Amino acid sequence: MNIRQEAFEIIAKVLKHREYSDSLLRQKAKKLRSQGSDDSALLYQLVKGTIKYQLHLDHICRQYTEPSKYDKTDVKIRALLYMGLYQLKFMDSVPDHAAIHETVDLAKSLYGEPVGSFVNSVLRSYQRHPEVKYPGDAAERIAVEHSFPPNLIRSWIELWGQEKTEMLAMYFNEPSKLHLRVNTIATDSIKLRHYFEKRGIRCSGSEASPNILICEEALLALEDVAFSEGYFSVQDTSAALIVELLDPQPGESVLDLFAAPGGKCTYIAEKMKNTGEVIAVDKSPSKMKLLKQAIERLQLENIKLVVQDAFSYGPVAPAYNRVLVDVPCSGWGVLGRKADLRWQHHQNIADLLRIQEKALNYAASFVKKGGCLVYSTCTMNPPENQLMVESFLKKNDRFKLDKAAATASAKYMHRGYLMTTPFQHFMDGAFAAKLACTG
16 A cells, blocks of 8 residues: 555545545554554654645745646645645655655656656755745734644734744644543553553653543554553543533433533543433434444443434433533634644634524523533633633523532633643643532
């Protein structure tokens, strides 16, 4: 199997048809494993890196081509250029001659000699003169240098200023470490760390959560039998903190709306020690299938799956001790792990806000007196977070913000809200509010 051709095919589909790289990568990686290949790490790096840096790489291309002609260049040819330039600039493990030679050969085999010559010319021009000129405007420069949509960068600068915006952009382009959540029903963090140490898999504990390990060797950990036998799950620390803020107790009844693919749901079940009942509601059959597989792998027995639109789940009654509503959001906090997400220009914040408001109000109707509701997102956008909660509380006197929640360290709390900042806390950006039901 030609890894670069496999990578190119994924990149071209993502750029041309807006397909999701994760699902395409899973298919290719499975094919690689079936053929006994160990090149999946290279495949992932080529695909994710090229997609992340596409604006930056496009800017370089424009410096070594005639702009009017480059504008007419087919997206698949651009994908080849991006992939070649990514190897030249960002992959020290690939010699320059190999990056150029392999990319040019691929271009010739797919599109003929003229295209191969064009790709060769651009790559060699950059190799000889790799100095990149950036725009003078601060927002444009950050957008191009770190490869983010300019409008998104301008929004961040308005919220946090230029310095923090650039730190955030830089953090999201760093390789992500694997966060593992220990299945405390099956083992504990000390035992699992010792197990990994014996196998040469480096892990360290997280200061944020006793049940999270930070792993240096992602592929080794995921290929280990401990994963398939359910001793741990992959979950970012920020997501674990949301469940710890919810603080589910054994024997309780918990509702998880928008539950799939289920990372938080399975942690809730583990925290409840396989007792009580967790109702997991989501309308996506494919994502719920992933949750079902996780339940079986982790040997959890207290989760009931409901494949249904969360807004039509019922009957509506205050029947649950705790409700988690992890709403669809802009996803600003996970742009480091989800290479495609930063380029989804179709995303409409106004539409999201309407869905979030509806979801929060609907979820509140299921909470018992004396129970609680946790509203959460994976973004740092105030209108989707604290402003949404403040608006809800003004209209709902049955609830109040639980500022005394002691399940999360003060380091991650701000004015009673759980708020994580990627470049400060070395985890995804997330928000959660714990709302106590008083009436």
